Amino acid sequence: xxxxxxxxxxxxxxxxxxxxxxxxxxxxxxxxxxxxxxxxxxxxxxxxxxxxxxxxxxxxxxxxxxxxxxxxxxxxxxxxxxxxxxxxxxxxxxxxxxxxxxxxxxxxxxxx
Amino acid sequence: xxxxxxxxxxxxxxxxxxxxxxxxxxxxxxxxxxxxxxxxxxxxxxxxxxxxxxxxxxxxxxxxxxxxxxxxxxxxxxxxxxxxxxxxxxxxxxxxxxxxxxxxxxxxxxxxxxxxxxxx
Numbered sequence: 001x002x003x004x005x006x007x008x009x010x011x012x013x014x015x016x017x018x019x020x021x022x023x024x025x026x027x028x029x030x031x032x033x034x035x036x037x038x039x040x041x042x043x044x045x046x047x048x049x050x051x052x053x054x055x056x057x058x059x060x061x062x063x064x065x066x067x068x069x070x071x072x073x074x075x076x077x078x079x080x081x082x083x084x085x086x087x088x089x090x091x092x093x094x095x096x097x098x099x100x101x102x103x104x105x106x107x108x109x110x111x112x
Numbered sequence: 113x114x115x116x117x118x119x120x121x122x123x124x125x126x127x128x129x130x131x132x133x134x135x136x137x138x139x140x141x142x143x144x145x146x147x148x149x150x151x152x153x154x155x156x157x158x159x160x161x162x163x164x165x166x167x168x169x170x171x172x173x174x175x176x177x178x179x180x181x182x183x184x185x186x187x188x189x190x191x192x193x194x195x196x197x198x199x200x201x202x203x204x205x206x207x208x209x210x211x212x213x214x215x216x217x218x219x220x221x222x223x224x225x226x227x228x229x230x231x232x
Binding site (some may be wrong): 035040041042043044045047048058060088090091100101103105106110 | 116118147155156157159162202219220221223225226229
């Protein structure tokens with residue numbers, strides 16, 4: 001099983017503050033993703049990465065940036081959090097051989 | 113762009129009965145993958161079953177099976193002998209395969225999900 005951990009698990013922050021969520025994997029998978037989950041919308045892709053320093057935007061990337069300086073870590077940053085970014089954030093990896101996705105446990109972010 | 117539609121927001125089933133969750137998708141591609149994920153109250157996303165579009169045989173995993181109708185672009189999930197632990201939100205998802213040798217990525221597109229409750 002792929003080891004994938006997200007931190008923090010819960011966070012409450014104030015509008016206008018920067019926030020960084022971390023995704024860590026232990027098995028050197030190349031592809032990593034950040035999704036957000038909102039009621040009535042399912043999961044929507046924010047950003048993804050296909051290697052160190054190789055990232056691209058998903059369908060809801062406005063207000064978010066990402067970085068991947070090491071294979072094992074994929075960071076999602078909200079430069080200035082807004083209430084519309086209150087959501088549950090999931091990190092996922094693609095296990096190359098069988099094209100399956102494995103998800104982390106999610107981070108519940110509340111912006112007040 | 114590919115889209116995935118789950119038109120029923122909620123369903124309910126009696127314990128030990130069978131329930132079918134519907135999913136349709138839109139694509140112009142001929143080769144792709146389809147998935148059903150389960151999300152229990154713990155929030156963890158759990159892969160239930162996977163289907164490759166080029167395979168005509170419907171995938172089966174224990175009590176879970178799919179009815180894949182490629183021409184109709186339909187991918188429904190059947191849960192037999194429903195158990196209380198099956199109560200969860202279920203997401204249908206679509207993925208196209210990456211082009212060979214380019215290293216290009218492909219992304220998982222989700223439907224909005226359906227909440228399944230199981231009555232004891």
